[in-house]
Amino acid sequence: MSRLRTPLSLYVHWPYCSFLCQFCAFSKARVPAAGIEHYRITTALLKELKTSLAAHRDKELHSIYFGGGTPSLAKPQHIARIIEAADSLVPLAANAEITLESNPTLAEINKMRDFKQAGITRYSIGVQTLDDQTLARMGRLHTGAEGLAAVDRAKQLFPGKVSFDMMFGFAGQSLNQWQKELDQALQHADSHISIYQLTVEPGTPLFRDRNAQRVILPSHDLQAQMYEAAVKICSQRGFRHYEVSSYAKEKEAESVHNKGYWQGRQWIGIGPSAHSRYIDPSNGRRLSTMRFPDIQRWAQHCDKFGHGTAKSAVISDSDAKQEAVVFGLRMLDGISNSRFAAVANGQTLESYLLMEQVQQYVHDGYLLWDSVQGHLSPTERGLQVIDSILMDITP
Numbered sequence: 001m002s003r004l005r006t007p008l009s010l011y012v013h014w015p016y017c018s019f020l021c022q023f024c025a026f027s028k029a030r031v032p033a034a035g036i037e038h039y040r041i042t043t044a045l046l047k048e049l050k051t052s053l054a055a056h057r058d059k060e061l062h063s064i065y066f067g068g069g070t071p072s073l074a075k076p077q078h079i080a081r082i083i084e085a086a087d088s089l090v091p092l093a094a095n096a097e098i099t100l101e102s103n104p105t106l107a108e109i110n111k112m113r114d115f116k117q118a119g120i121t122r123y124s125i126g127v128q129t130l131d132d133q134t135l136a137r138m139g140r141l142h143t144g145a146e147g148l149a150a151v152d153r154a155k156q157l158f159p160g161k162v163s164f165d166m167m168f169g170f171a172g173q174s175l176n177q178w179q180k181e182l183d184q185a186l187q188h189a190d191s192h193i194s195i196y197q198l199t200v201e202p203g204t205p206l207f208r209d210r211n212a213q214r215v216i217l218p219s220h221d222l223q224a225q226m227y228e229a230a231v232k233i234c235s236q237r238g239f240r241h242y243e244v245s246s247y248a249k250e251k252e253a254e255s256v257h258n259k260g261y262w263q264g265r266q267w268i269g270i271g272p273s274a275h276s277r278y279i280d281p282s283n284g285r286r287l288s289t290m291r292f293p294d295i296q297r298w299a300q301h302c303d304k305f306g307h308g309t310a311k312s313a314v315i316s317d318s319d320a321k322q323e324a325v326v327f328g329l330r331m332l333d334g335i336s337n338s339r340f341a342a343v344a345n346g347q348t349l350e351s352y353l354l355m356e357q358v359q360q361y362v363h364d365g366y367l368l369w370d371s372v373q374g375h376l377s378p379t380e381r382g383l384q385v386i387d388s389i390l391m392d393i394t395p
Contacts, residue, residue: 005060013271014071072102104150191253334377
């Protein structure tokens with residue numbers, strides 16, 4: 001019998017965008033006037049890939065995620081080269097999930113078939129909202145109708161493997177508007193949807209507009225009602241709320257890659273600003289690394305050193321324990337003693353957590369604790385306020 005390989009995930013950051021959204025705080029850059037240096041970026045990614053995966057050949061890639069930025073601006077043949085190179089270094093699992101993020105512009109819709117041929121198995125589309133005025137105000141270059149058309153097209157090419165993002169909490173948005181918008185979007189949904197509350201991140205145009213009171217966002221109470229409405233409407237449409245921001249019709253539709261983060265799987269990130277978390281095979285230490293965010297500096301380091309790592313740090317045992325609980329309780333399935341013990345040197349959840357507070361949240365209907373199996377999970381009610389709960393139950 002062959003030895004089971006340790007699961008590994010790969011994140012590939014494509015840094016360029018055709019437009020810069022007013023709310024986005026991710027590392028990205030507008031497409032240069034002279035165009036994207038496709039060959040240079042792809043060459044740097046391949047060098048970093050080879051260097052980064054060299055020590056992990058005994059593992060197995062369960063997922064690859066092309067994020068950004070807007071990776072659908074990349075050339076499909078370059079995406080294919082990265083997938084093939086990754087597979088040659090660390091073998092892809094038989095059912096590996098390979099996701100590509102895309103915006104629903106006509107140019108990107110027309111490339112879907114080429115991306116499928118390149119090896120993409122799952123397609124994620126940034127629809128965000130169906131309201132054309134909000135889309136324009138946020139700097140998006142597509143309409144609501146084009147967003148839904150992109151979802152419909154993707155379902156033809158990636159049946160059962162299409163996800164799209166929606167957001168709530170925009171300026172001027174009412175609860176009734178959000179409910180109608182989400183219900184309309186779900187009529188086009190495949191088997192997965194991600195729903196996010198609009199957050200105001202420092203350094204973004206939205207942050208400056210909000211602080212200058214040029215934009216008035218819905219109140220916290222109204223945003224909470226929108227969140228609750230999303231859970232209810234998705235449930236009525238057959239979508240299970242399996243993670244704070246994610247809904248799926250069946251277990252097979254849940255995001256393998258994102259679940260890897262929440263379940264503590266090791267992952268390697270390549271590309272500008274990409275993060276990694278893995279166990280160093282040479283000494284068994286848990287490491288956290290980050291690449292240079294500046295595209296040119298990152299590419300130059302890849303050319304010279306084979307990677308663009310800007311920072312590397314050892315994850316302490318205490319941080320590893322806390323991360324296991326924080327990430328695990330983002331999911332409705334929660335965290336088990338066995339998963340926690342794997343990063344806690346055999347320690348149990350019951351001996352680590354502040355159990356008096358845990359039991360109070362269990363009594364109040366926010367958490368579920370199985371003392372026999374040693375398993376902790378949030379209720380639907382608890383998932384909505386999980387950040388506050390975590391502050392109370394972790395040392």
